[in-house]
Amino acid sequence: MKKIAVVGTGYVGLVTGVCLSDIGHDVTCVDIDEQKVEKMKKGISPIYEPGLDELMKKNIKNGRLHFTTSHKEAFKDAEVIYIAVGTPQKEDGSADLQFVEQAAKDIAENIERDGVVVVTKSTVPVGTNDKVRTWIKQHLKKDIHFDVVSNPEFLREGSAIYDTFHGDRIVIGADNERAASIIEEVNKPFGIPIFKTDIHSAEMIKYASNAFLATKISFINEIANICEKVGANIEDVAYGMGLDTRIGPQFLRAGIGYGGSCFPKDTKALVQIAGDVDHKFDLLEAVINVNNKQQVKLVEKARNRFGSLQGKKVALLGLAFKPNTDDMREAASIVIAKELVKDGAFVVAYDPIAMENAKCVIDDEIMYANSIEEALRDADIAMIVTEWDEIKNLPLDTFVRFMKTPVVFDGRNCYALEEVAKHNVEYHSIGRESILRNVVSI
Numbered sequence: 434m435k436k437i438a439v440v441g442t443g444y445v446g447l448v449t450g451v452c453l454s455d456i457g458h459d460v461t462c463v464d465i466d467e468q469k470v471e472k473m474k475k476g477i478s479p480i481y482e483p484g485l486d487e488l489m490k491k492n493i494k495n496g497r498l499h500f501t502t503s504h505k506e507a508f509k510d511a512e513v514i515y516i517a518v519g520t521p522q523k524e525d526g527s528a529d530l531q532f533v534e535q536a537a538k539d540i541a542e543n544i545e546r547d548g549v550v551v552v553t554k555s556t557v558p559v560g561t562n563d564k565v566r567t568w569i570k571q572h573l574k575k576d577i578h579f580d581v582v583s584n585p586e587f588l589r590e591g592s593a594i595y596d597t598f599h600g601d602r603i604v605i606g607a608d609n610e611r612a613a614s615i616i617e618e619v620n621k622p623f624g625i626p627i628f629k630t631d632i633h634s635a636e637m638i639k640y641a642s643n644a645f646l647a648t649k650i651s652f653i654n655e656i657a658n659i660c661e662k663v664g665a666n667i668e669d670v671a672y673g674m675g676l677d678t679r680i681g682p683q684f685l686r687a688g689i690g691y692g693g694s695c696f697p698k699d700t701k702a703l704v705q706i707a708g709d710v711d712h713k714f715d716l717l718e719a720v721i722n723v724n725n726k727q728q729v730k731l732v733e734k735a736r737n738r739f740g741s742l743q744g745k746k747v748a749l750l751g752l753a754f755k756p757n758t759d760d761m762r763e764a765a766s767i768v769i770a771k772e773l774v775k776d777g778a779f780v781v782a783y784d785p786i787a788m789e790n791a792k793c794v795i796d797d798e799i800m801y802a803n804s805i806e807e808a809l810r811d812a813d814i815a816m817i818v819t820e821w822d823e824i825k826n827l828p829l830d831t832f833v834r835f836m837k838t839p840v841v842f843d844g845r846n847c848y849a850l851e852e853v854a855k856h857n858v859e860y861h862s863i864g865r866e867s868i869l870r871n872v873v874s875i
């Protein structure tokens with residue numbers, strides 16, 4: 434059992450802190466956001482993540498999980514300190530390291546224990562851990578020995594707790610065996626394979642993994658776009674491809690592209706990292722361009738179908754960048770709403786969880802509904818943006834019952850075409866033939 438501090442309680446820091454306490458460590462999470470800390474002290478998670486509240490309450494109760502706004506309090510006695518602050522993108526696409534630098538200074542000014550291991554969990558460009566070491570050294574108040582370890586995070590939002598306990602690998606990048614084995618020991622109870630490497634390689638594994646997954650998505654989306662033109666069905670194509678174990682079935686779901694807090698920013702950051710060493714990463718640039726186009730695919734299809742969207746009522750179903758999260762960062766819904774409003778459409782949006790966050794990031798004039806049915810009422814067009822269970826499982830006759838004209842643009846291929854064919858719905862999806870039945874356009 435180790436005394437651990439976690440700096441930053443976002444999706445990664447909070448989940449990491451809670452799970453480390455659950456496997457027996459004594460964890461103090463520190464954040465500069467007082468409101469968040471007040472909530473967390475009461476066992477309330479400031480983010481929506483399935484299972485997190487329960488696990489927080491359990492570990493607060495058993496005395497192994499603490500929250501504070503004081504770095505001094507958090508770092509007192511800490512043997513291991515995780516940095517899990519944000520690394521958002523700057524205007525040029527590169528990673529903004531200001532929060533990591535500040536966290537390093539906070540650590541330098543407050544650590545007390547000799548031999549403390551500082552672990553970078555934030556996604557940071559290759560070479561950043563060297564900078565973290567330098568920043569800490571520059572601001573150290575006492576002559577304390579410390580090590581820096583890279584330990585990138587691979588959890589997915591919406592299944593973050595599950596992923597922490599069932600991940601495929603834990604990567605530890607260190608420049609000495611003592612530090613590496615301390616972090617190995619900390620993680621052992623998770624029972625996940627551990628891969629130890631040098632710091633720069635660990636930093637690169639994170640970006641390369643995200644870039645590869647994003648590449649799979651853009652690749653399958655391009656195949657889907659071609660399928661539409663040659664009369665093939667992307668669902669069957671992806672399934673048939675995935676049967677080859679060298680390809681695998683995962684991340685071949687065609688749709689309206691990837692969003693979220695990671696793929697968009699990490700792909701751009703890797704293009705920058707490559708550019709910094711005079712390497713033009715053509716492949717990844719193409720992946721990003723394909724994704725930008727894919728995000729507006731539904732609007733493009735609607736424009737082609739209706740000619741003009743002026744005055745059309747559009748029900749936007751699902752706003753979060755993926756199901757089971759309240760995260761709106763880089764969600765396709767933001768771009769889609771903007772395009773629809775630009776075309777003069779009247780947008781009514783619904784999301785089971787992300788609506789409050791959406792109101793903060795969608796600047797355009799749109800309305801919000803309290804249910805799918807309310808959003809669909811008298812609509813000319815429905816656009817499925819996020820495949821929440823509630824949306825995926827919506828009986829198709831709901832579109833017929835509530836909409837003015839049941840014309841559905843499904844960005845996540847939620848329905849089987851055979852099922853759609855049994856209903857009086859006009860249906861356009863991604864990489865599959867459209868079903869144009871009996872619907873009179875007005």
Ligand SMILES: NC(=O)c1ccc[n+]([C@@H]2O[C@H](COP(=O)([O-])OP(=O)(O)OC[C@H]3O[C@@H](n4cnc5c(N)ncnc54)[C@H](O)[C@@H]3O)[C@@H](O)[C@H]2O)c1
Pocket residue numbers: 440441442443444445446463464465466469517518519520532535536539554555556557586587588589590694695
């Ligand atoms: N979100 C994910 O699914 C995910 C997965 C893997 C890796 N990552 C990476 O992990 C990092 C964190 O991502 P996130 O989504 O959890 O971020 P986030 O923005 O949700 O949370 C960051 C938190 O850090 C706090 N903070 C900032 N500076 C601080 C300081 N000096 N001291 C204490 N607290 C401070 C902020 O108040 C905020 O609560 C990023 O580098 C991200 O790329 C994210």
Ligand SMILES: O=c1ccn([C@@H]2O[C@H](COP(=O)(O)OP(=O)(O)O[C@H]3O[C@H](CO)[C@@H](O)[C@H](O)[C@H]3O)[C@@H](O)[C@H]2O)c(=O)[nH]1
Pocket residue numbers: 556586587588589590591643646650683684685686687688689690691692693694695696699754755
């Ligand atoms: O076949 C697929 C799979 C995903 N997506 C989209 O891709 C985005 C990202 O999805 P997902 O990877 O499930 O969610 P994240 O929480 O963003 O997780 C990714 O980003 C994290 C942050 O770096 C990493 O830790 C994870 O390993 C990595 O999967 C979402 O918009 C999905 O809709 C698709 O379009 N098709």
